[in-house]
Amino acid sequence: MDIPNIVTLSRYAGALIFVAACAAGAGAPWSTLVLILLIAVYTTDIVDGELARRRPDRPPTVGQVLDSATDSYTFILVFIALFVAGAIPLITLVVVVAGRALFDLIRFVGFALDHVYAAPIPLSKAKGFVYTCMSCLLYAVHAVPAFAGLDRPAVTASANLLVVASTVLAAAAFLQRHRTYVRSIVSGPARAVVKG
16 A cells, blocks of 8 residues: 555545534534544545656556545545535435446446546546535535624525536536446446347
8 A cells, every 4th residue: 555545545534534523513613623624635635646646656547446436435425424414405415426426337337348447527527626615615604603604595505506517517528428338338238138
C-alpha cells in the first residue's frame, strides 16, 4: 500500500465520523469542527491525486479504481448523513445514490469487459465539485450557527437543485461517452437467453 492510496482510504474514516456526528445531532460547539472535518475529507481527494501524479512509476489502475470507489462511498455517506440531519430531501439522496451507482456500474462493466477504467469526463468532475461545495454549504446552513443568517429555504432549495441537475447532466454525458458499456449491459441478458 502506497501513500496516495492511504490518503484515499482516509476518506472512509472521515466520512464515517461525519455520519456519526450528523446522526448524533452535533450541536453548536461541534458543528464548526464537523464542517472543517468535511472539508478535510474532500481535500484528501485532491491530495491523493497530486501524490499519485508525482510517482510516474506507479501503475494508475488500482489508484483510479480505489479513488472512484472511495468517492462513491464518501458522497453516498455524506448525503445520507445530510438526509438524516434533515438538510436535504429524500429526492436529492435518491438521485445522488442512483447517480453514483450508475457511474460505478459502467466502470465495473468497462473493467470487466476490456480491463479498462471508464475514466471520468469533465461533467463528472464538475459534478464532484458541485457535490463537494453544496454538501459543505448544506451542512453549514443547517448546523453551523455562523451561517444562521443565510436564507435557509432559498439556499437549501438552490443547493439541492444544483446537486440534482449536476447529477443528471453528468450521468447523461457519462452514459453517452461510455455507450459501448451501456450496450453491453442492455444486451447482455438477451444474449444469455438466446444462448441458454
